[in-house]
Amino acid sequence: MQRGIFTQLSIGSQILLAILIGMVSQFIVLAGLSSFPSTLEWTVVRQVLNMTMVFLMPPLLLLKWRGEDAVHTWNLIPTKSPRDWMVALLGIALLLPLGEYISLLFHSWESAPDWWLEQRELQASSESFIEEMLASKALTQAAVFFALVLLPPFAEEFFFRGTVQRLLYRSMPSWAAITLTAVFFSFAHLQIDNAVSIFLLALGMGLIYHRTHKLWMTIVAHMVFNGITYFSSLGYFDIPQNELTITVCAVVGLALILTAKKSSFTWRPLQQNDPMKD
Secondary structure, rough: OHEEEEEEOOHHHHHHHHHHHHHHHHHHHHOOOOOOOOOOOHHHHHHHHHHHHHHHHHHHHHHHHOOOOHHHHHHOOOOHHHEEEEHHOOOOOHHHHHHHHHHHHOOOOOOOOOHHHHHHHHHHHHHOOOHHHHHOHHHHHHHHHHHHHHHHHHHHHHHHHHHHHHHHOOOOOOOHHHHHHHHHHHHOOOOOOHHHHHHHHHHHHHHHHHOOOOOHHHHHHHHHHHHHHHHHHOOOOOOOOOOOHHHHHHHHHHHHOOOOOOOOOOOOHHHHHOOOOO
8 A cells, every 4th residue: 555655656755755754753752852961972862863763764664665675776785896895995085185175165264154154153062072072981982983983874875875866866867866965965964164075975975876876885985984084083183185185086086986887777767667666
């Protein structure tokens, strides 16, 4: 019956339904936690619930309703191909210095409008937990690492590349689906100074998924990106800011992504292989 209902829904309606499910679930769960203290531990709990309810649960439900299998549909089993692993581990990581450089340019924009500065202050306050985390117990630090580095790549890639981008292919050109998904991804992160850099990195992950049809590759790339950003924010190392280094890294990273082995599967005409179609 659920599958029959979905045959009557447009692709846009299915995506909006996934978003609505996530937003309602988040509101219900986080509203119940609103009275709890704003400690580091409860911040981690809220982050995990946010990832789970908003980005992880809706695409899994959508797959079930569409009669699809997550492992097969998203191609989640890693291959042994060194080429695939090189793209997954280095493609987005090498674009990170360019993204950081762009973020710093925006962060140094002192004449930004008031609404921009307000968003910047909100972002700064949300990142203040780093100092608190460094003084916390090892178990708490491990929980923060899980909530910020390990969980988001699965949840967000299931949602954005595996669901939004994949479904948008059915109603628009590939380049438009990749771009629109990247825009959505950037807005969802609510980081005003980092919005452009996040958008560019999302384009890279969207291109990897477009060429390979292997979501495990974008999950690994996303995890590497989060890991580098996380340890850099803790002061373990600095992301290169030399313009020559940034340029070389960006060129090599983009070349890696563009040389990723293309899948023999074609995104269109999808209706022929669509499990919704009987």
